[in-house]
Amino acid sequence: MSALTQLGDSRELLANLTLREVRGKYKRTALGQVWSLINPLAMMLIYTAVFGQVLRVTIPPGNPSGLHLFALWLVCALLPWNFMSNAMTGGMSSLVGNANLIKKVYFPRQVLVAATVLSWDVTFLTEMGVLTAVLLAFGGMPLPWLPLVVVFMAFLTLFALGLGLALSVANVYFRDTQHLVGIVMQIWFYATPIVYPISYVHKEAVKLHDKGWNIPVEFMYRLNPMERFVEVFRSLMYDNRWPALGDALYCIGAGIVSVVIGYWLFARFEGRMAEEL
Amino acid sequence: MSDSVIVVDGVSKRFRLYHQRNQSIKAALMRGGRAKYEEFWALKDVSFEVPEGSMFGLMGVNGSGKSTMLNCIAKILRPDKGTIATRGKFSALLELGSGFHPELSGRENIYLNGSILGLSKRELEARFDEIVDFAGVEQFIDQPVKNYSSGMYVRLGFSVAINVDPDVLLVDEVLAVGDAAFQEKCMEKFAEFRRAGKTVVVVSHAMGTMRTLCDRVAWLDAGRLVEVGRPDELIDRYIDEGHVQRGDADGGSRWGSGEGALTSVAFVDAAGAPTTKLRTGDEATIRLTYETRQRIDKPVFGLAIETLEGVYVWASNTRDADYVPDCIEGSGTVEFHIPRLMLLPGTFDISASIVDFSTVHVYDFRRHCYRFDVDHGTPRESGGLVSLGGAWRNLTSGSATADRAVQSLESGS
Structure with missing residues (x-):
């Protein structure tokens, strides 16, 4: 793929644009990069209060880690979700946001999307680092699993990059895309077992089956690649065990397929980009 | 290649x-x-x-x-x-x-x-x-x-x-x-x-x-x-x-009541053919060709030259020059003769007009209707718009040897 080699040739540009994103994100804020930790912390507190305390979502204890804390269980899935959501929507708006650059200078345009995704990777890495420390403090042992965590972070990055590439060109031609995606992300969030365990879906499926509805609810539910990613990250970080092989392969496949299709769409539609912006 | x-x-x-x-x-x-x-x-x-x-x-x-x-x-x-x-x-x-x-x-x-x-x-x-x-x-x-x-x-x-x-x-x-x-x-x-x-x-x-x-x-x-x-x-x-495009097609560049019209404005060479290339010091003639729809009493012809940047370089009209006929009818020409063109190299635009004797009523005014280039000729002067045709002289100096050098300079030239 020439697009990939092109991306390789512009490594330095990619690095510089990523730095620009990272530095620009919290410029002129008193707390600076600390904001990237406050946001997930706030979300964690809100979801823990609502789903852990008020709605009393019951979660299985970590096996074999022995952890049993809703907030930690939640964050192990929330951080990958936040990354995917931010990286994808950020990548989507990166072309429109840099219209002045695209219209005046030639450089491989996919770098803009990739830089935005990578800038969120920086945030993701920091968050995961802090989470590791917290898990250790509460008696978990995620350290041996960290190399695998990084591998799956890479595939999640590919997954978000592919979606970002496809949506970024769509957004150039139809500005509605970004608003539509806002709604889709809300649905997607609740369609992924982040604030509740997948056993709840199983219960619902059994109920439906007893009523005579023969819908493969669980099968459909598990088609969602984010469901698999969330399971994998939870296995590694919260439970401290090997993820299910099927889930792991599904994640790898989803990352590769997403990036291939994303690139293909991007390459197809980038030609008239400068005049459409 | x-x-x-x-x-x-x-x-x-x-x-x-x-x-x-x-x-x-x-x-x-x-x-x-x-x-x-x-x-x-x-x-x-x-x-x-x-x-x-x-x-x-x-x-x-x-x-x-x-x-x-x-x-x-x-x-x-x-x-x-x-x-x-x-x-x-x-x-x-x-x-x-x-x-x-x-x-x-x-x-x-x-x-x-x-x-x-x-x-x-x-x-x-x-x-x-x-x-x-x-x-x-x-x-x-x-x-x-x-x-x-x-x-x-x-x-x-x-x-x-x-x-x-x-x-x-x-x-x-x-x-x-x-x-x-x-x-x-x-x-x-x-x-x-x-x-x-x-x-x-x-x-x-x-x-x-x-x-x-x-x-x-x-x-x-x-x-x-x-x-x-x-x-x-x-x-x-x-x-x-x-300049062709800027001519008649461009409404603002021509106006007038139309009883008389300038059909052509051009520099002509010795043989009478129009030219846009001239040299400093050349003898030159601007020829105006007109046509009238009716008899015009005491018409005044005018010419002006501007640079491309719009600097007003020169103008003349037949009233100031005391060259006004009692009347013109039909078609004809009038020429402005320049014994030595004292413009330095550059590109210039001519505007031409026919007006009545009071110069208030305009029969035809053609703004920037002719563009010409002036190239190096004699006298060759360093820069600016016009040649003054002058010469350097009367250099004085305190030393006798320098004085002799100055004299040889003047006798040599």
Whole structure:
């Protein structure tokens, strides 16, 4: 793929644009990069209060880690979700946001999307680092699993990059895309077992089956690649065990397929980009 | 061709002019699919080659497609037909400082913009001082660029772009930035570029700059290539053609009640043929040809000369010259004879008129109806608009030897 080699040739540009994103994100804020930790912390507190305390979502204890804390269980899935959501929507708006650059200078345009995704990777890495420390403090042992965590972070990055590439060109031609995606992300969030365990879906499926509805609810539910990613990250970080092989392969496949299709769409539609912006 | 850095082959570029643009899915659905648009071909089957080491100009009136062409060469726009083959590293000065992030410092932006333009970190470090020095922003290099003045902003943008050290530089009308000193620095940089055997492609309206800078120019008109050739020939033709367009078609340039009309205004040579090329010191004649629809009593003919910049150089009319006939009827001519043309080299426009004796009522006024060039002749004077035909004399000096030298100077001349 020439697009990939092109991306390789512009490594330095990619690095510089990523730095620009990272530095620009919290410029002129008193707390600076600390904001990237406050946001997930706030979300964690809100979801823990609502789903852990008020709605009393019951979660299985970590096996074999022995952890049993809703907030930690939640964050192990929330951080990958936040990354995917931010990286994808950020990548989507990166072309429109840099219209002045695209219209005046030639450089491989996919770098803009990739830089935005990578800038969120920086945030993701920091968050995961802090989470590791917290898990250790509460008696978990995620350290041996960290190399695998990084591998799956890479595939999640590919997954978000592919979606970002496809949506970024769509957004150039139809500005509605970004608003539509806002709604889709809300649905997607609740369609992924982040604030509740997948056993709840199983219960619902059994109920439906007893009523005579023969819908493969669980099968459909598990088609969602984010469901698999969330399971994998939870296995590694919260439970401290090997993820299910099927889930792991599904994640790898989803990352590769997403990036291939994303690139293909991007390459197809980038030609008239400068005049459409 | 191995010595061409850019080969443009049969390039066409189409733009879509949307009547109501579908930038929303709703609008797309409501209108049943495609938005209505008209096609507009900004470039039609253009082919030319840019030889290595040349200064190549693209000229044409507004909307002739020259900027579109430059954008296609810079790969910002993709042609719909044809190919553009390029060789070497390109840098485009289309809009300066467009890649700057306002919140980041000048230093950070140099690295950022440099890498967008294709420089590696090591190359940037090596040229960093030169870039800052050229832009003249040493003091402010660690300030966010949003605090820069617009001049500093543009200078820094130019400085980064020119220090990319490209093989081919694409320039779009950006020479009009900065103060005189900075412009001079830019010109020097271009000269340096050419000495190093690099290629520059420039789009400009400034015909004077094009004439002195370029080795070759391509003339585009309404998206088609008219011709590629030497700048002096093409620019003359371009200006000539420009004046045809500016003539009668251009409503503001001719007015009057029409009882009498000037059918032609021209410099004529000894044989009576019209000419637009004259030399300083030439004997010259301006001939006015008129036609009247009815008898005109005591008409006054007038002539004026202006430079292209609009400086009013000279005027004369038959009333002030006391050369007014009782009447004219039908058609005829009148001439203004110039024994020695005292204009120095340049391009000038003639305006001509017929008015009544009070000079209040205008029968016909033709503004800028004839353009002519004056070339070097005798007397050869250093510069300005007019020749005074004078001579240097009466040099005095304190020493006797110098006095003798002065005498020999005067007897020699």
